[in-house]
Amino acid sequence: MTTDAPAKDEPTHLLTAIDDTLEAYCLDRDLPRFRTRQIREWLFKKRATDWSQMTNLPQTLRAQLASDLQLWSTKIIRHTKSADGTEKLLIGLADGGQVECVLLRDRVRRTICVSTQVGCGMGCVFCASGLDGVDRNLTTGEIVEQMLRLQMLLDEKERLSHIVVMGMGEPLANLDALLPALTEAHRPEGLDISARRITISTVGLPKAIDRLTSLNSHYRLAISLHAPNDELRNQLVPVNHRIGMASILQAADNYFNSSGRRLTFEYVLLADINDEPKHAKQLATILTGREALLNIIPYNPVTGLPYRTPSMPRQIQFRKILEASGLRVRFRHRKGDDIDAACGQLRRSQAAQQHLKDSPPPTDGQ
Ligand code: SAH
Numbered sequence: 001m002t003t004d005a006p007a008k009d010e011p012t013h014l015l016t017a018i019d020d021t022l023e024a025y026c027l028d029r030d031l032p033r034f035r036t037r038q039i040r041e042w043l044f045k046k047r048a049t050d051w052s053q054m055t056n057l058p059q060t061l062r063a064q065l066a067s068d069l070q071l072w073s074t075k076i077i078r079h080t081k082s083a084d085g086t087e088k089l090l091i092g093l094a095d096g097g098q099v100e101c102v103l104l105r106d107r108v109r110r111t112i113c114v115s116t117q118v119g120c121g122m123g124c125v126f127c128a129s130g131l132d133g134v135d136r137n138l139t140t141g142e143i144v145e146q147m148l149r150l151q152m153l154l155d156e157k158e159r160l161s162h163i164v165v166m167g168m169g170e171p172l173a174n175l176d177a178l179l180p181a182l183t184e185a186h187r188p189e190g191l192d193i194s195a196r197r198i199t200i201s202t203v204g205l206p207k208a209i210d211r212l213t214s215l216n217s218h219y220r221l222a223i224s225l226h227a228p229n230d231e232l233r234n235q236l237v238p239v240n241h242r243i244g245m246a247s248i249l250q251a252a253d254n255y256f257n258s259s260g261r262r263l264t265f266e267y268v269l270l271a272d273i274n275d276e277p278k279h280a281k282q283l284a285t286i287l288t289g290r291e292a293l294l295n296i297i298p299y300n301p302v303t304g305l306p307y308r309t310p311s312m313p314r315q316i317q318f319r320k321i322l323e324a325s326g327l328r329v330r331f332r333h334r335k336g337d338d339i340d341a342a343c344g345q346l347r348r349s350q351a352a353q354q355h356l357k358d359s360p361p362p363t364d365g366q
Pocket residue numbers: 122124126127128165166167168169170171201202203204222223224266267268297298299300301302342343
């Protein structure tokens with residue numbers, strides 16, 4: 001039995017297969033086919049939050065739709081807003097699971113970051129998302145729902161410009177659900193965001209990268225490298241043991257050759273672990289000759305984990321060595337620090353608060 005299928009008496013979650021669901025619905029009830037287009041427009045373009053707002057549908061149809069089709073399957077558990085304009089949602093799923101998603105504001109850019117799994121199975125030692133392993137894959141509808149809910153946070157004049165699949169989970173371990181969600185992000189009747197403004201961030205699963213290549217995908221790919229050699233990467237990214245960097249780089253190069261999209265490599269900078277000059281030099285050597293961008297992310301500390309952010313002089317030293325080698329380097333500045341914007345952190349702090357609330361009150365020993 002699969003946990004993704006709704007029970008018989010539950011309404012269908014519309015966003016999981018929106019066209020199929022609406023077309024079948026209209027056919028069954030002899031409704032004109034343009035109703036599908038109208039409903040899509042309300043959801044993706046006019047940012048409707050409810051059936052009742054869809055005022056070009058007859059009122060009886062709106063009421064009928066509300067009882068037959070489930071528009072939202074999730075609820076917002078927490079909404080936090082940072083001084084720098086970053087907003088974060090902690091989303092509660094129908095089965096009680098929780099995921100996070102983020103809206104980032106940077107000049108004219110409006111970027112959203114979405115999750116693909118509840119937890120993560122990759123086990124990167126420094127990351128909050130994977131500390132408790134993976135519970136399950138998100139459905140297409142749950143991924144699309146994050147996009148729409150984040151879009152609703154925008155002011156009327158703001159428009160979504162970029163999507164990064166860098167939230168909780170390993171996107172390439174859930175491609176079956178992710179790809180239709182990204183199609184909705186990309187298609188003109190959906191969010192209409194160009195494929196080159198959609199980035200999938202992966203720990204590096206060669207078979208899934210090959211699948212993207214064979215599907216002729218044009219999304220940007222970001223590979224989370226974090227180490228310049230297998231020995232160190234095996235320690236930081238345990239799944240590397242059975243994969244190895246050579247096969248990841250090979251799959252990534254093939255993707256670049258077929259898609260023409262410049263690759264991004266991500267490197268979380270951890271004090272005294274992967275931030276030494278020799279690491280920078282080795283990294284430059286393995287990436288040389290590639291049309292790639294190297295994204296250095298100074299570590300965002302996670303409560304309870306022993307890793308630290310390197311000092312500023314150390315970061316600058318690392319950067320200079322890489323730049324001298326001719327690589328394109330960008331340091332990703334942290335955003336939303338005051339709202340636990342790094343992946344998995346809000347969920348953890350919420351869980352900790354819940355734990356405190358659920359614990360019996362301290363007694364005074366009487
Ligand atoms: N599973 C995907 C998406 C993970 S989140 C992947 O591995 O790419 C996106 C990026 O943030 C990854 O590179 C991840 O390693 C990094 N990351 C995770 N926790 C972090 C932290 N506390 N500080 C900085 N970067 C972190």
